[in-house]
Amino acid sequence: MRSIPMIFLIILMFSCKEAKIPVITMKEDVSVLANDSLGGRKTGSDYEKKAAKYIAKRFEGLKLQPKGVNGFFQKFTFKPSKNPHQEAEFTSESSDSTQTGENVMAYLDNQAENIVVIGAHYDHLGMGGEGSLFGDGPAIHNGADDNASGVAMMLHLAEKLQQHGAPKSNNYLFIAFSGEEEGLLGSNYFVKHPTIDTKNVTYMINMDMVGRLNKENTLAVYGVGTSPIFKGVVNKNAGVLNIIENESGVGPSDHTSFYLADIPVLHFFTGQHEDYHKPSDDIEKVNFEGMEIVSNYIFKIIKDLDSENKMQFQKTKNESEVVPDFKVTLGVVPDYLFGGKGMRIDGVSEDKPAQKAGLQKGDVVVKMGNLGITDMMSYMNSLSKFEKGQTTTVTIDRAGELKEVEVTF
Structure with a gap:
């Protein structure tokens, strides 16, 4: 088992207010989040809590405002469901039959009227079990692509939006969701218990499994039908990317929770692979050059949409109902x-x-x-x-x- 003291060093540096915060790359973030030392980041586990603290310190280092209920954190208690990606039963009471997850949230306040939500789930499968496609017993499922890659890209976008002449016409809420693998729990809970006025949310961006851009540079973009303006902007900024469009706002990731709250969504995905939900989804297989291409593409979309007023929402065909x-x-x-x-x-x-x-x-x-x-x-x-x-x-x-x-x- 590999160990990585870097996580503790980085957190220690962030804890020192006078220390100069170093630039941290997406590869370094994935290296921390997808390391054996975080045990697969199972929802509610001590390992997930360590990952949550790391993300909170990263937000702090980027000088973003806490936007949870308790600092950067928003805890929720639930009774586990054995039906993946189905709505869970939330409860206010803790017992032996309940678990607690926590979203990690930060805010970039540009004193604007509208808010853009940028999110990615940070939980994974721990040692396997329910949801795993690995048949040889318990093993750490690091989830480098699913979804350390999405969290790293979210942090990368947060840095750009904070420090590099980013658009100022919107405020930005960054959310690392817990409990996605248990049934979209964190995003579901946030939409029902928001820490902002969701009437001001103009659109939501979700990144789930964005670390395996293939040789053809193929990127799937879901939700292009959830607002009339999306299709043109998505294709205009494609560059070297080969975009596969999907109009539906419903899918097996956290954008669905926002779509169901009548918020336009865009979800980015570099594709399924044979390491999905297996211990072999590890950092050695992540395409970091590809992640830079995808991140730059999303940033161009954000800049383009910055000049627009609040997005018009439109319903799309719910493809999950006709399967x-x-x-x-x-x-x-x-x-x-x-x-x-x-x-x-x-x-x-x-x-x-x-x-x-x-x-x-x-x-x-x-x-x-x-x-x-x-x-x-x-x-x-x-x-x-x-x-x-x-x-x-x-x-x-x-x-x-x-x-x-x-x-x-």
Whole structure:
């Protein structure tokens, strides 16, 4: 197990009011948050509390105002849910059956009328358990991409907005959310118990898994339909990035809580990968040059939107309500950034139908039985037609060559 005394040194430096605060890079922030010494940052654990203190000291070092209930912190108590990304039962009473998480919040007050919320969750899975895709017993899930990367990018943006000639027409609230992995708890709680007047929030930016920009520079941006102005601004500033747009304001991350409160949202995501919710999601696999590209892109969007009045909110199609029910799984990680025809496989799970049939990472599923696959929705619709134990022919495109394999669910 690696140890990292740097976290204590940095906190000590921040605690000395006379000390000059050094510039801390995104790589250094990820190195701290995704280190074994923070034990996977499980919601409510002592390890998560250490991570929260680190983030608070970073906010303090950036000379941001505390905006929690108790300094930088906003605690909430809840009864754990075994249904990921579902609303939890909050309670004011602590007992053996409850846990306590804490959001970490800071404010940049430009004496403006409107507020922009910039957030990222900092919790992860601890030693695994519920939500883990690792089958070999307890192990530290450091979550370098999920979501130390998002927190580091939020801190990077906070530094830019505070110190480098940033826009002054809005105030900025920075939130490191707790409990996202338990069901969007921290963002849900904040929206219900805000420490600001949410009527003044013009839009919310969320970053969740922004540390794995691929060779094609593909970035998914969700929520582009939640305000009429977003689409143009998102594409105008793309630069070298290949933007995959998604209009919906609903998804499995903290922007959803704000969208459901009628606040326009933009959520940034560099894509799923085979290390998702596994101990192998570690710092060695983070693309820090890619993080700089994404962070600069988001900052350009913020600058562009600064000249606008309060964003107009509009409802989008709730895609989670039309996802079909299915009783079987292929056992793959889809490539959510794939813009071609079909469903490209980004990872294959051990001892599942896809692996047994010889499917590989990079294969594009174009047909299941007699059902054509054009995108993720048609793939899920196709899965809903099959029963456990049933065998069908799956057609794949492997490096430009069509192949047929038999798959038994």
